[in-house]
Amino acid sequence: MKQVTGMRMGLVLAAGLMTVGCSTQRANSEAVQRAETAFQAVRDDSSVLRSAPKDVIRAGESLARAERLSSYWGTGSDAQHYAYLSQRYSEIARERSEQMLNQQRLTKMQMDLQRLQLALRDSKLESVQQQGKWLEEQILALANVESDRGLVMTLGDVLFDTGEAQLKPQANRTILKLVQFLQLNPKRVVRIEGYTDNTGEKAFNLQLSTERAQSVADTLVDLGIDESRIQVQGYGDAYPVDANASERGRAQNRRVEIVFSNAKGEMALPRG
Amino acid sequence: MNIQAMTAGSLLLLLAGCATDPAPTQQLRLADQTVEQARAVGATDDNQAMKLAIDKLAQARAQMANGNFKGARLNTEQAELDARLAEDQLLTAKGQEQIKALDARIQRLRKQLGDMQ
Numbered sequence: 001m002k003q004v005t006g007m008r009m010g011l012v013l014a015a016g017l018m019t020v021g022c023s024t025q026r027a028n029s030e031a032v033q034r035a036e037t038a039f040q041a042v043r044d045d046s047s048v049l050r051s052a053p054k055d056v057i058r059a060g061e062s063l064a065r066a067e068r069l070s071s072y073w074g075t076g077s078d079a080q081h082y083a084y085l086s087q088r089y090s091e092i093a094r095e096r097s098e099q100m101l102n103q104q105r106l107t108k109m110q111m112d113l114q115r116l117q118l119a120l121r122d123s124k125l126e127s128v129q130q131q132g133k134w135l136e137e138q139i140l141a142l143a144n145v146e147s148d149r150g151l152v153m154t155l156g157d158v159l160f161d162t163g164e165a166q167l168k169p170q171a172n173r174t175i176l177k178l179v180q181f182l183q184l185n186p187k188r189v190v191r192i193e194g195y196t197d198n199t200g201e202k203a204f205n206l207q208l209s210t211e212r213a214q215s216v217a218d219t220l221v222d223l224g225i226d227e228s229r230i231q232v233q234g235y236g237d238a239y240p241v242d243a244n245a246s247e248r249g250r251a252q253n254r255r256v257e258i259v260f261s262n263a264k265g266e267m268a269l270p271r272g
Numbered sequence: 273m274n275i276q277a278m279t280a281g282s283l284l285l286l287l288a289g290c291a292t293d294p295a296p297t298q299q300l301r302l303a304d305q306t307v308e309q310a311r312a313v314g315a316t317d318d319n320q321a322m323k324l325a326i327d328k329l330a331q332a333r334a335q336m337a338n339g340n341f342k343g344a345r346l347n348t349e350q351a352e353l354d355a356r357l358a359e360d361q362l363l364t365a366k367g368q369e370q371i372k373a374l375d376a377r378i379q380r381l382r383k384q385l386g387d388m389q
Contacts (some may be wrong), residue, residue: 077346085350092356101359109375113378
């Protein structure tokens with residue numbers, strides 16, 4: 001009886017050991033198999049091979065070691081260890097390749113970006129030129145071309161109260177156009193000339209005409225036009241554009257004229 | 273007697289073989305550096321591989337203290353590769369972020385350009 005029990009126990013023990021052996025063996029071969037699959041995938045990927053050849057080689061070496069060890073008894077944990085290392089090398093190689101591909105994509109995108117920036121700058125420039133042309137047309141519509149003085153724009157007396165030099169708000173739109181026009185044509189300079197009708201004293205009229213011209217000049221400077229581009233001149237009641245006999249004629253004569261240089265900055269000499 | 277002595281001798285030799293597994297001091301230092309480098313790139317415990325690396329290094333240190341040099345070596349070797357993988361995963365992710373940011377810029381420029389035409 002005793003002997004039979006002992007034998008039975010021995011058998012159970014042996015069977016147990018075998019199962020343990022088998023299960024660790026199976027775990028080994030699974031780990032090795034996983035490493036093998038990972039290795040084959042990186043080995044067959046040309047971009048991985050190119051970007052991380054050393055890691056692919058190490059993955060292969062570790063895998064070979066794991067395979068060798070898994071065929072021996074009692075080296076199961078070592079086999080698993082090298083399978084693990086092999087798998088890691090394969091994963092690292094894949095990351096490296098991913099990084100290289102990202103880098104290539106980034107380089108290409110940088111080039112796209114530069115190309116787009118250039119295109120955008122060109123089209124902005126074009127639109128600025130178009131805007132400049134439009135403004136020039138607007139200014140030309142407000143101005144006359146005189147044979148001796150060139151381009152002249154007149155700001156009528158409705159923009160000033162009688163006896164006042166302060167520019168009225170109605171002038172703002174015209175002045176803004178003028179500012180934009182000067183900003184887009186940086187070489188052009190202007191001479192601002194003030195005129196009055198013949199009512200009142202000559203000396204007062206001369207001073208008023210100068211103050212009116214100066215007030216327009218100040219506004220231009222406030223809006224960012226460089227002072228050096230602006231001359232100011234008062235002519236009092238000289239150079240009337242209409243007879244001072246009627247109210248309508250006098251209104252025509254109370255004015256500020258803006259004389260533009262040509263695009264190169266060359267301007268007709270002041271009157272008188 | 274003779275056979276017994278031989279068996280004892282070979283057993284001793286086997287034990288000696290185990291005992292002479294050298295302390296992986298150098299490897300441990302290397303793995304430490306790799307973990308530090310991964311940390312410098314920005315790897316944290318949130319990264320699975322990084323967490324494994326840190327845990328295995330701690331385990332290796334404990335094994336070193338217990339004289340289990342082989343266990344320490346295995347853990348150290350694995351920790352080093354875990355940390356390298358963590359670093360590379362982070363670098364890959366950073367590249368992808370750069371791509372995303374650049375792509376957004378390109379899309380914005382494209383839209384601006386489209387608006388102007």
